[in-house]
Structures are given as C-alpha cells and as structure tokens.
Amino acid sequence: MLKFLGSRILTFVPTFLGVAFISFAFIRVLPGDPIIVMAGERGMSEERYAELKAQFGFDQPFLVQFWEYFTGILQGDLGQSFVTKRPVWDEFFTLFPATLELALCGMVFAVLLGLPAGVIAAVNRGKLWDRLFMSSALVAYSMPIFWWALLLIIVFSGHLQWTPVSGRIDLVYYFPDATGFMLYDAAVSGQKGALWSAIRHLILPTLVLGTIPLAVIARQTRSAMLEVLGEDYIRTARAKGLPPARINAVHALRNSLIPVITVIGLSVGTLLAGAILTETIFSWPGIGKWMVDSIFRRDYPVVQGGLMLIAVMVMIVNLTVDVLYGVINPKIRKRS
C-alpha cells in the first residue's frame, strides 16, 4: 500500500513542475506589455518604465524569471495582483469557498438524482422509465450549459420571479464571512431570512452546474448496474428468493459503485475548476469568474497563479481519487 501511495506521489512532482512552468510560460508569450497596462491611460516616463520593469524582474532572462517565480511558489509567494495589489494567494483563498460551496451543491444534486435514475433505468431495462431517463440524460449531456442557464433565468427569474439572477445573497443582509461558506455563515448569523436568501441564490447555479455531471453519473450507473446484474451471484440471490428490491439495492448497487465513484471523483475536479461559465453568468464571486475577469483585465500574476493553483487542485483531487480507488479495489493496487 505504501509503495502504491509513494509511486503515485512521485509522479505528482514532475507534473507539478510542468504545470508551474506552463502557466508561467503562457504569460510571458502573451501579447501586450503588463507594465503599460498597469500605467493605464496616463502613460509614464521612460525612467519610470525601466524602474518598474526592474522592480517586477521583467528585464531578467526568461529562465532566471522562472527560477525566481518557482522558488517563490515553494515559499507560498505567488506575486500580487496588478489590479487590486493584493497577494494572489490571499485572493484565491477568499474566493475559493464560494466555488467550493457551489461545486459541492452541484455534486450533491447530481448524485442524489443521477444515482437513483441510473438504478431505476437499469432495473427496468428497455422499458418506459429506462428510455425516458436515458434520453433525458443524453439531452442533458449535450446541453450547452451557458444557454441552459439563460433559459432558467428567463423562466424562473424573469417570468416567475422566484429566484434572483446574480450574486450569493441579497445586499440587505450583512455579516462578516467567518468561513466564506454563505449557507453556513447565513445560518449562523441569526438574521431572519438570510439563510433563505442564500439558498435562493444558490438554486439556479446548482442546477446549471450539476446538469452535466448528473447525466454522466446516470449513464455510468446504468451501465455498471447492467453489468453487475448479469453476474452469477445475482442469479443466486434471486434463486434464494430474496426480494428484488434488496438484490438491487444491496447486492447489485454496491458492486456497481466502483466505476461510479471514479466518475464522481473526476467530476469533482472539473466542477471545482470548471465552474467558469456558471460563475460568469450568475456573477458568482468564485475562482472561475475571478480567472475570466483577470484574463480580460490582463492581470498577469493572477492568471498565472490562478491557472497553476487550479491545476494543482485538480491534480490533488485526481490523486486522492486514485488512491481511494486503490483502497477500495485491491485489484488496481496490485496491477500498478
């Protein structure tokens, strides 16, 4: 087990170096001079320009710059934003809880609906429910989610006025963010209606973000269930006279969960990072929107730091899934 863990962590190191290098290199080849962007429309004198260039180290050779950046990363220093002048690291961790909250809600939504849908479809294979669920899953899977978001806004925010369009909570509520998780903070703040407001803001983004994982989970659960249902031990269980509900829920579902868990794990990684479209549309103040805004503002340190942090996060999630998978399934552990 230790050896397995060790080998997985060893491959992590060169990938991390590569990720840092790529996110760094991208920014250097971006057209446009960051210092001129900083100066804005006022312009600046030649001397001031040279001074700033030296201050940020842009006059150094490429590899020297990378070395300084990389040693900075190892000390937890990712540079500071051109726009807000705050360290990239701090900005990331103020915004991260918002993304995490949204991703977790999206995931819970997807699992709660996707798993039963897959099971029901597999058990009623070829019948009405199967067809209904699987064709909806295919539609959801093909959904351009930015359009789906707009449609939901038209119906629920526009016509029905049930939900707000953007943000995390109504502006009338104010409390210091203790954890950054709005649901928790709102519940603890003790202000009347705050929690409800936070929930209402969360509903549409959750729906939108969870749609594709929902479809993937439903399809995966169905095919895994079908495979398991054909096994001998299921026939044995049936022959023993166990009630079908018990066979499906206990015997079959448990064994078909392994591929489903992998899919869930992999989509957590993409959800954490891939909330770009959802966050942009709903003005959700998380890291996806932060990245998009920074790209448009040409805020280089943020783009390069954020890109790296997000990739590292995805890598950590994938590594965890990998290791967990090895823990659950000894076959995998032996093979590697």
Added chain:
Amino acid sequence: MLSRLIMGARYSFFVGIIVVTVAATGGIIVGLIAGFAPRWLDTLIMRVMDIILAFPSLLLALVLVAVLGPSLVNAMIAIAIVLQPHYVRLTRASVLSERQKDYVTSARVAGAGLGRLMFVTVLPNCLAPIIVQAALSFSTAILDAAALGFLGMGAQPPTPEWGTMLAEAREFILRAWWVVTFPGVAILVTVLAINLMGDGLRDALDPKLKRS
C-alpha cells in the same frame, strides 16, 4: 435570425471538422511515437500530456485564446490543443496492446521498417476506439467553441456563430426570449445528433464497450 442560424451551422461544422482532424492527426502521430519509442521518450510524452490534462480544458483554451488573440481560428487552435492528449492516450494504449501480438512480430520478421510497422501494420487495428472518440469530441469541439464565443473569446460579432449570437442576445433575455432560445436550440440539436451518432458508432465498432 433564421438565416443567421443557418449560416451559423457552417461555422459550427467547420470548427468541428477542422478541430477533430487536427487534434486526431496530431494525437495519433504522437501516440504512435509514444507507443513505439524507447521508455524515456514514452514517459516524457505521457508526462507532458498529463500536464495538459491537469488544466481544466475550457480554462486552458480560454488562456490560450487570450495569448493568441480572440478569433474563431485561434479558438479552434486552442480547442485542438486541449483535445489532443485524449487521442494520444487512446492511441498509445491500443498500440501497446497490439504490439504484443503475433502478426506484428511476423511483419517485423518479414522485414517491415518502423514506419511501415507503425502506420500500415498497427494503426489500422487501433482505429476503432479512435473513430468513436473522434465522433464524441466533434460535439465537445462545437460546445467549447460556442462557449468561447459566448465568453467573447471565440468568433467576434457580427459573425453569426451560435455562441457569439447568444452572447449578443444576453442583454435582451427578459424582453425577447426567442433571440436567446433559438441559437441554443441549434447548438443542442447539433450536439445531440452527433452524440447519438457517436453512441451508435461505438456500438457498431467496439462491441467490447457496447452498453447493453
């Protein structure tokens, strides 16, 4: 509006075809090399692919487009780069399993050179999963291109690309539902059709993966 939508179909299919061709060709060649190369080169290639895969695809495409400057062509290049590692992995995996087989050894004994071995002997036997992947990534390419257009990093207005049309229509959503609805329906229907085709292809070409 209708004519813009019909015109938009051209862009989407154009994007899909070019992106998949570029990504698949590049990916197959790199994957073949990785499959046949000495261990160190194989490790190096796969490590680089892992690095690309560690970035969320849309984010990476977004940054790439920011580097290259927003336009439809650059969006296509970015999406092709992001999709390519999947082909590399797939090709390498099937090359590695095919290489062990007797017919490859016999071809080698018969004096086939490395190039012939790679492209004539082994490649045709690896194509089935790659074709399925191509069909499925065709729809991914269309979706990603539309998403980039929607974020203002793909085709620039007034090009009637579906994603760009959606972005333009965003400010009118509460007054004119149809300007938002129809470009989206067009994307959805196209992607759905391609996914259906991909599922069918998988069943036909790859009986092992067939979902019963």
